[in-house]
Amino acid sequence: MSGGGIGVEYSLKNLPKMLPGLILCAVFGWMALQWDATMSKWNNHFKEAEKVLKAVNEGKAATDYAEYKQKHADSFAKRTEDFKAAEAKYKEAKAAGDKEAKPPRRVSRPVVLAEADYNSVAQTKAIPGNLSFGSTMISFQLTYVAMLLLVGMLIRNTVGVPEIFKAGTIAARPLIKPGIIILGAYYMWSDVLKVGFFGLALVVAFVMGTQLLISFWGKRAKVDNGLAGLMGAGVGVCGVSAAVAVAPVVNAKPRDFFYAIGTILLFGTVGLFTFPYIGKALGMSDPVFGAWVGTAILNTAQLVAAASWYSHDSLLTANVINIVRVGFIPLIVLWAIYFYVVKPAVDAGHEGQKINVWEVITTKFPIFVFGFFIMVTMNEMGMFESQHRSILAGDLLKLFFAIGFAGVGLNIAFDDLKKAGGTAFMIGVVSATLKAVLAAIAVMAIGGDAFKVKG
Amino acid sequence: MSEKSTHDAYEEKAKSTFSAERKEDYFVLAVAAVTVALVLTGVIGPNFFKSLFF
Secondary structure (H helix, E strand, O other): OOOOOOOOOOOHHHHHHHHHHHHHHHHHHHHHHHHHHHHHHHHHHHHHHHHHHHHHHOOOOOOOHHHHHHHHHHHHHHHHHHHHHHHHHHHHHHHOOOOOOOOOOOOOOOOOOOHHHHHHHHHHOOOOHHHHHHHHHHHOOOOHHHHHHHHHHHHHHOOOOOHHHHHHHHHHHHHHHHHHHHHHHHOOHHHHHHHHHHHHHHHHHHHHHHHHHHHHHHHHOOOOHHHHHHHHHHHHHHHHHHHHHHOOOOOOOHHHHHHHHHHHHHHHHHHHHHHHHHHHHOOOOHHHHHHHHHHHOOOHHHHHHHHHHHOHHHHHHHHHHHHHHHOOHHHHHHHHHHHHHHHHHHHOOOOOOOOOHHHHHHHHOOOHHHHHHHHHHHHHOOOOOHHHHHHHHHHHHHHHHHHHHHHHHOOOOHHHHOOOOHHHHHHHHHHHHHHHHHHHHHHHHHOHHHHOOOO | OOHHHHHHHHHHHHHHHHHHHHHHHHHHHHHHHHHHHHHHOOOOOOOHHHHOOO
């Protein structure tokens, strides 16, 4: 699916129905971001406590907390002065027309331990538990993304989501898309073209390859056209929406539809929760992981979540690959029309049905990707300063993603996953797994430089 | 349900889903445009995000 999938139609008429769930997702999103901020703060303090501990063990620590705090204040004041001098030089150079001049990096406030924590480290020669906890959570990648998905899934499958919130939690998922669009403020066209070129090669090889494999394997295994067509579209390119687009073309039965959707959701969910850990275990760099999930995970919401879970740099790469991938939805529909309708008719000696290619492209193309391209163009034209980029592609992106991921987590229902089954399930899972394994080998062989977004 | 009516039902479902997705895309484009405008005009500044949390 291109992000939202089968959900609630956005309209003023539906607003009262969606509002409670949207508010719930916003509250969940805020709580998870608060968790992230706290863990990140504790982790930074943990690193500072390690430095203090080292100094204490080496006998180089400050005599008391006041001296420790003063040292940091002096150091910060000195760095701020240096920054101001560098910034003035940069402005002068820019005014003189020096295009090579680069702005100095802003000075961040130093991490200073609280008095109680400092004294605890100095006296016990051990790091306080809460600071270690933050560091442990970060090392296990338990960021806001993981919290929203895990806790959301837990709530959905234990106490459940009350009816009043359901429409809104579904409507929250597409709020990932404005995040994808404003992330465009970070890219230059050279990044999009470079990563997009390799992304296109990956999409053609793996996404279209999976579609072809399932189509032909399905025929050989005598799986219904309906089920094989849905599975190919869903597993190959774009999850639930692609399956819905192809369903009428392949005369799918309701049972086929539920089997295909179940398989797609099951594989996507397993991928979402395991790929970040597999990526770490295989030592994938951030761009390589981004390229991998962009190819191997089946829908936008899940791949954006997995990439964000890994790192911001992974997200930058995965986003471009995804933009290329969702552009393929019309082609998948055209393929399904050809393979399941036109070809059998021609093979049987009848005249093949005429395909209105332009109509298929214009009705199935996900137009939100134009927003992304506009953002990249605005960045290329110098309309964003570094501060704008940081707010859009850092802060606000997180806000949109947090609300969207809350919707994703609260909609992972085990009952939906149980609907997968039969031969087609096996074909779907084997094909998706094969795609994931081969894609991992391919992206690791190509290497991180090809997928790195410089910004 | 006959094969014909099943096909028609899916055709209908596909059309309504894509119509809903098209509306969704327009909605997210509008949300993104407003967001960018707020940032470029300085309504949303560098301290906005930090101010939301403890």
